[in-house]
Amino acid sequence: MQPNSLQLENLKIVTLVSVGKHPQSGRVRRADQDSRAVELGLTLAAQNPDGLMVLHAGDPAEPGLRSYAGMGLAAINVLQLDPAADAVAPLGEQLQQSGADIVLTGVRAESGEGSGMLPYQLAEKLGWPIVSRVADIVSVNEGVAEVLQALPRGQRRALKVRLPFIASIDTAAPAARQSAFGPAQRAAMTVTVVEAETDTVRQSWDEAVARKRPKRLKVIKAKTAAERFKAATAKSQSEGGRIMKKEAPEEQAQAIVDLLIEEGVLR
Amino acid sequence: MSSHDVLDIVRRDPRAEWIARNRLHPLHGTLVSDATAEVRGPSGLLRKYPHRVGFIGPNGIKRIDRLKGNAAASGKGRRSAAQEVQLPLHQVENPDFYIVVVADMVGGRLTGHDKDVIGQAHKLAAGIEGSGAILAVCFGPSKEEHFDTAGVDRLLLLDDAIYDDYCPEQKLAALVQVDTEYQPTHWLFPDSVNGGTDLGSRLAARLHERPAAQAWQVDHQTTVCRGAGGTMDITRATPRLLLLAEECADQIDETRHEALPVTLTAVPTVVAQLQNQGPVAVDPNAVALAEAEFILSAGNGIHDWEQFHQAASVLGATEGASRVAVDDGFMPRFRQVGATGTWVTARVYLAVGISGAIQHMQGIGQCDKVIAINTDAGCDMVKRASLSAIGDSEVILGELIKQVQAFRAQQSVEGDQDAA
Known part of the structure; x- marks a missing residue:
């Protein structure tokens, strides 16, 4: 959806990106949700290309970062820090300095801890509101953004939130445009070396390739032989649903409508 | 002689x-x-x-x-x-510590995920010395009747009108109040899209805790949680706040619990920065069939396809079809419901002219309410359905369209009156 009647000319959008990992092959790529966040940022900053800043905290030589640049970015800003360092504090400082209005991130990273806590910690640090699982930013008017939030079962909820805010972008957001190789190589990497505290808690963790989770077994807790026999042989019987055979079609339709209203699907 | x-x-x-x-x-x-x-x-x-x-x-x-x-x-x-077996009652009179579970309560009832998390809470409490009580925090109006058999020792039901809408900031304030009043040993949230992840992450940021997300193997000392988009297992010491994956532990099914209601002294009212503007109308056919809430499904018994599509749009239902309807070219392949098509999770499934082949019944196994419209009263779909209308599908669908349109008209009139 193209944002309409915006005050986007002087809006400052920051998209935080991380290095993605393909779920099957494990190859380094642009992360799915983060690339959607970049896409949304590009859409919002269509009139003002300088208004979008793509920010990464980590290693600037990471090849995965170039694939974000291939979406049409002139530069990617990188806060260079140690891989074992905690990125929250330098990112928070950077955001405060840059005067961002909207900060876009993914919901969960595809590499590292992937707890999805970064946007929340930044919001807590900066005192900004956070909107989780955003599908679209519809408009920005007089410092208030109208945001569509993705709900389960494909539903959407409209929210209004005052700038500045942080939004985590759901997979329901518009898909990212293709990444072109040439522009990706030509894009500039603006590197700032920052000092950050080492994440000591994480050093004590063991990380391994994910094991397959055991499936939950259906345990039959029958006390008597008769119950065990019944559990092994019984067919699931109908719950004694109501059968309307002789009624007129009007009555049948009425009963169906009543049930639909009771279940709350007829809105 | x-x-x-x-x-x-x-x-x-x-x-x-x-x-x-x-x-x-x-x-x-x-x-x-x-x-x-x-x-x-x-x-x-x-x-x-x-x-x-x-x-x-x-x-x-x-x-x-x-x-x-x-x-x-x-x-x-x-x-x-x-007769019904009375399960043994598990009582905690003076709890030494609390483990708080914040339930999703989708539709006012505990979800399966919520019950898994409560089961995990009991497993955690068993590993810690002293007697612990499981305190369930539920927001909004509750329709749940079986808190006792789900394993809830103490129940904090916050059903004021301010919690009815989407209000993560207000809920967060209430949870912070719970933290100061009860000082729970652990905070457990279901790691779900129904709000558990969002609320848990907000609370973790506020309390400066480092949660374990997608935790799936938890005891009182170590936790195994998924990281890096589900491709890594992280083994770590069990943190105070956990976002638990589905099926993390077995549900409680052998004991009864007190579910004693408790209250909070006071919760500060928060000025919401997120203003809820309500749900947005979505095109039901744009919703993926697998996650649609309400499906109108057509089978061999449909002859008037125009009427069927009209019924789907009037009802606001996502369209589905049986294999026969797809094979005959009346519906696209991605609309097929069943073992060879899509396994659906709809809450309400309205099957018109589908007798219910076993592959189809497998596909609708997770549906809550099935409604059947069919000419044959003895078919499998009627046996599965909670409401079946036996008769000509064209006539019944026609009536249904009429009545729903009348219902909509009446609703809009009432809405106008309310507005006036």
């Missing part, structure tokens, strides 16, 4: 013989020899006369009472065993 002969003649009483032969005759007992006498066979073996065992029951059938008259008492016992 004649008199001698007369004396020698054995007079037979055919009636008595008949009675003696007929074990069912009421006088049979008076004519046969004493039943209680012990009879020994030629080898000294005790012989039993099987015809004399037992008695004739009221309906003429012989009954053998091997329980020696104790049948009445044991019969009573069996009947009571068949």
Whole structure:
């Protein structure tokens, strides 16, 4: 959806990106949700290309970062820090300095801890509101953004939130445009070396390739032989649903409508 | 001669013989020899006369009472065993510590995920010294009736009007209040899209805790959680706040719990930075079939396809189809419901003209309410359905469209009146 009647000319959008990992092959790529966040940022900053800043905290030589640049970015800003360092504090400082209005991130990273806590910690640090699982930013008017939030079962909820805010972008957001190789190589990497505290808690963790989770077994807790026999042989019987055979079609339709209203699907 | 002969003649009483032969005759007992006498066979073996065992029951059938008259008492016992079993009550009178579970309560009821998390809470409490109580925090109006069998020791039901809408900031304030009042050992949230992840992450940021997300193997010392988009297992010390994956632990099913209501002293009212503008109308056919909430599905019994599409748009339902309808070219392949198509999770599934092949029934296994419209009252779909209308689908669908349109018209009139 193209944002309409915006005050986007002087809006400052920051998209935080991380290095993605393909779920099957494990190859380094642009992360799915983060690339959607970049896409949304590009859409919002269509009139003002300088208004979008793509920010990464980590290693600037990471090849995965170039694939974000291939979406049409002139530069990617990188806060260079140690891989074992905690990125929250330098990112928070950077955001405060840059005067961002909207900060876009993914919901969960595809590499590292992937707890999805970064946007929340930044919001807590900066005192900004956070909107989780955003599908679209519809408009920005007089410092208030109208945001569509993705709900389960494909539903959407409209929210209004005052700038500045942080939004985590759901997979329901518009898909990212293709990444072109040439522009990706030509894009500039603006590197700032920052000092950050080492994440000591994480050093004590063991990380391994994910094991397959055991499936939950259906345990039959029958006390008597008769119950065990019944559990092994019984067919699931109908719950004694109501059968309307002789009624007129009007009555049948009425009963169906009543049930639909009771279940709350007829809105 | 004649008199001698007369004396020698054995007079037979055919009636008595008949009675003696007929074990069912009421006088049979008076004519046969004493039943209680012990009879020994030629080898000294005790012989039993099987015809004399037992008695004739009221309906003429012989009954053998091997329980020696104790049948009445044991019969009573069996009947009571068949009645509902009262599970043993698990009581925590003075809890040494609390473990708080914040339930999603989708539609006002505990979800399966919520119950898994409560089961995990009990597993955690068992590993910690002292007696712990599981405190469930539920927001919004509750329709749940079985908090006790789900394993809730203490229940904090926050059903003020301010929690009805989407209000993560207000809920967060309430949870912070719970933290100061109860100082729980652990905070457990279901890691779900229904709000558990969002609320848990907000609380973790506020309390400066480092949560374990997608935790799936948890005890009081170590936690295994998924990281890096589900491709890594992180083994770490169990943190105070956990976002638990589905099926992290077994649900409680062998005990009953008190579910004692508790209250909070006061919750500050927060000025919401996120203003809820309400749900947005979505095109039901744009929703993926697998996650649609309400599906109108067509099968071989549909002849008027125009009417079917009209019914789907009037009802606001996502369209589905059986294999036959797809094979015949009336519906696209991605609309097929069943084992070879999509496994749906709809809450309400309205099947029109589908008799219910086993592959189709597998596909709708997770649906809550199934409504069938069919001409055949004996088909499998009618057996599965909670409401079935037997008759011509065209007529019933036509009526349905009319009534729903009338309902919509009435609603909009009421809405106008409210607005006025």
